[in-house]
Amino acid sequence: MSLLKVENLDVSFVLSDSTVQAVNGVSFELERGRTLGFVGESGSGKSVTAQAIMGLVAGENVELTGSVWFDGNAIDYEDEKSLRSIRGQEIAMVFQDPLSSLHPFYKVGDQIAESYLVHHTGAKKAEALEEAVKVMTEVGIPSPKTRINDYPHQFSGGMRQRIMIAMALINRPKLLIADEPTTALDVTVQAQILQLLKRLQKENNMAIILITHDFGVVSEVCDDVIVMYAGKAVETASADEIFKSPEHPYTKGLLDSLVGNQDMDSELIPIPGTPPSAADLPSGCSFAPRCTWANKDGMPCDSKAPALVETSSHHSSACFLPASGRSKLLERKSAK
Amino acid sequence: MASGNLSQGALAWSRFKRDRVGKASLTIALVIVLLAAFSPIILGILNLDAYTFYKDTLDPNTAGLPKGIGGISLTHPFGVEPGTGRDILARLLTGMQLSLLIAIVATTITMAIGVVIGLIAGYFRGIVDKFISTGIDLMLAFPVLLLILSLSNPLTQRLVSLGIPEGNPARVTYIILVLSFFGWTVIARVIRGQVISIREKEFVEASISMGAGPFRIMFRQILPNLWAPITIYGSLTLPSYVATEATLAFLGVGVLPPTPTWGAMLADSVSFFRVVPSYLFFPGLTLFAVVLAFNLLGDSIRDALDPKSIR
Numbered sequence: 001m002s003l004l005k006v007e008n009l010d011v012s013f014v015l016s017d018s019t020v021q022a023v024n025g026v027s028f029e030l031e032r033g034r035t036l037g038f039v040g041e042s043g044s045g046k047s048v049t050a051q052a053i054m055g056l057v058a059g060e061n062v063e064l065t066g067s068v069w070f071d072g073n074a075i076d077y078e079d080e081k082s083l084r085s086i087r088g089q090e091i092a093m094v095f096q097d098p099l100s101s102l103h104p105f106y107k108v109g110d111q112i113a114e115s116y117l118v119h120h121t122g123a124k125k126a127e128a129l130e131e132a133v134k135v136m137t138e139v140g141i142p143s144p145k146t147r148i149n150d151y152p153h154q155f156s157g158g159m160r161q162r163i164m165i166a167m168a169l170i171n172r173p174k175l176l177i178a179d180e181p182t183t184a185l186d187v188t189v190q191a192q193i194l195q196l197l198k199r200l201q202k203e204n205n206m207a208i209i210l211i212t213h214d215f216g217v218v219s220e221v222c223d224d225v226i227v228m229y230a231g232k233a234v235e236t237a238s239a240d241e242i243f244k245s246p247e248h249p250y251t252k253g254l255l256d257s258l259v260g261n262q263d264m265d266s267e268l269i270p271i272p273g274t275p276p277s278a279a280d281l282p283s284g285c286s287f288a289p290r291c292t293w294a295n296k297d298g299m300p301c302d303s304k305a306p307a308l309v310e311t312s313s314h315h316s317s318a319c320f321l322p323a324s325g326r327s328k329l330l331e332r333k334s335a336k
Numbered sequence: 337m338a339s340g341n342l343s344q345g346a347l348a349w350s351r352f353k354r355d356r357v358g359k360a361s362l363t364i365a366l367v368i369v370l371l372a373a374f375s376p377i378i379l380g381i382l383n384l385d386a387y388t389f390y391k392d393t394l395d396p397n398t399a400g401l402p403k404g405i406g407g408i409s410l411t412h413p414f415g416v417e418p419g420t421g422r423d424i425l426a427r428l429l430t431g432m433q434l435s436l437l438i439a440i441v442a443t444t445i446t447m448a449i450g451v452v453i454g455l456i457a458g459y460f461r462g463i464v465d466k467f468i469s470t471g472i473d474l475m476l477a478f479p480v481l482l483l484i485l486s487l488s489n490p491l492t493q494r495l496v497s498l499g500i501p502e503g504n505p506a507r508v509t510y511i512i513l514v515l516s517f518f519g520w521t522v523i524a525r526v527i528r529g530q531v532i533s534i535r536e537k538e539f540v541e542a543s544i545s546m547g548a549g550p551f552r553i554m555f556r557q558i559l560p561n562l563w564a565p566i567t568i569y570g571s572l573t574l575p576s577y578v579a580t581e582a583t584l585a586f587l588g589v590g591v592l593p594p595t596p597t598w599g600a601m602l603a604d605s606v607s608f609f610r611v612v613p614s615y616l617f618f619p620g621l622t623l624f625a626v627v628l629a630f631n632l633l634g635d636s637i638r639d640a641l642d643p644k645s646i647r
Binding site for chain 1: 344462537538539541542543544545546547548549552556557560561
């Protein structure tokens with residue numbers, strides 16, 4: 001049985017004059033000890049998906065449908081109390097910018113201890129601080145016994161992110177959601193944090209959802225990948241597969257626009273255009289307006305949205321034209 | 337940056353120390369508070385009493401007007417009351433104790449109510465916020481002074497029937513209650529606005545993702561960020577309450593004679609203004625100095641806490 005199962009997750013924000021479809025029918029499963037990467041541009045719905053799983057998107061103007069099972073139980077998003085016992089205890093989150101996610105007025109030791117105290121009613125402060133020192137050692141903060149008395153601004157960016165991770169880890173969650181955990185850090189520190197996450201995952205047999213827009217990060221740590229575009233999962237595959245044989249034209253475009261995937265003197269190939277507004281999605285395939293293959297060969301790209309279908313084992317793509325079809329089209333073109 | 341590792345408080349203090357008006361007003365405010373706190377001891381040393389009739393200071397030929405200029409002498413530096421001969425300095429100091437007590441207690445209650453209601457309105461938003469905000473608007477629309485004056489007798493009676501001793505305790509309680517009851521609205525509005533912006537900060541989101549409940553978030557995460565507005569509004573509310581209390585006493589809502597308060601002294605002195613101007617002058621000047629010192633102190637605290645202020 002998988003640890004997390006998400007089925008047909010829909011999140012939309014109802015505004016006074018329009019409805020923003022942020023997440024559109026996303027389904028996936030995640031096993032213990034595995035890492036799932038969510039990749040996509042800003043506004044593709046990857047963060048909202050993760051937040052929705054934790055019940056962090058709520059309010060009068062939010063419509064949330066679909067079901068989420070965690071550890072065999074369906075999560076009830078109406079029940080704030082049970083949600084609170086899941087947050088931090090079963091599923092924990094690490095945010096992008098550790099400086100603004102840490103409270104500037106409290107010592108880091110107290111903040112880490114607090115997330116322990118929230119879920120251990122009746123625990124003594126001293127016991128919580130002991131746990132904090134323990135988990136700070138695990139995440140590699142030197143001399144944690146003295147550093148628990150420092151404030152967030154007295155740490156470097158990488159150390160701050162380690163503190164956020166310590167905070168998330170203190171209750172030994174089964175699932176860690178890392179929302180762009182390395183985006184605010186410089187490259188050398190990024191690698192350290194990713195290695196740290198990998199080590200902690202192994203030690204705690206924890207599942208990780210990693211949200212990123214960086215394929216480099218994906219190749220480093222992810223087992224499986226979901227590529228998101230305009231609120232939809234457009235391609236799901238193992239990380240190796242994605243790099244070896246991308247199916248969806250969007251994934252292909254993303255990989256082509258990466259530095260290092262071309263010959264030394266050829267230029268980067270950007271994806272033309274900009275992502276559509278989530279309030280005003282195209283009627284057919286959301287990617288069609290930017291796709292070089294759109295409507296070729298009589299495909300209904302502008303009128304029908306392609307479903308996510310399996311193209312090979314554990315590899316699905318939402319495109320009318322499989323990668324093999326594309327090469328055939330190319331051949332035909334060059335033959336003419 | 338030179339101030340890299342200073343805490344917020346240390347930074348504010350270093351800015352405050354450069355502010356001469358702030359230092360002066362802080363000194364005066366401290367002196368005032370100390371004078372009020374130790375007024376019985378000071379009066380003991382001066383060998384004065386607020387309730388004694390110093391009959392020898394009065395001129396029997398003028399039906400009780402003080403001798404000389406307002407009866408000012410070495411033993412009675414601020415002069416004496418016409419008619420009774422009570423020492424004005426002693427009555428000012430004794431009255432100050434009560435004035436400050438009322439102002440400090442009322443300010444504390446006002447801030448507490450205002451902060452809690454502001455936190456609730458700003459944090460929960462939606463219908464709770466609408467309800468509270470409308471309530472505040474309604475309360476601000478009341479003619480407060482008229483209400484305080486007209487409710488004075490019935491409500492004081494009610495307090496007595498609730499077990500508060502009749503006379504001054506009940507009257508002081510009434511003043512504190514009405515000041516707090518009508519005062520919290522402004523604080524609640526300010527706090528609500530601050531909370532609305534702070535609750536969207538990422539550390540609040542992080543705290544929610546750790547499973548913290550609404551009260552932990554309100555009082556542990558958001559409240560510490562409100563200390564600047566709380567300090568500023570507290571230090572500005574205090575002098576306004578000193579002045580309001582004096583106004584109420586002037587209008588007859590306040591402690592019973594012979595207990596002295598500044599407002600009652602001012603009200604009394606008006607009828608003697610032409611013959612004994614010192615009786616009006618000293619209470620008026622003291623009230624003015626106290627309110628001004630606390631107000632300037634409040635301004636300086638605001639400047640010190642605001643990193644963007646240039647002075």
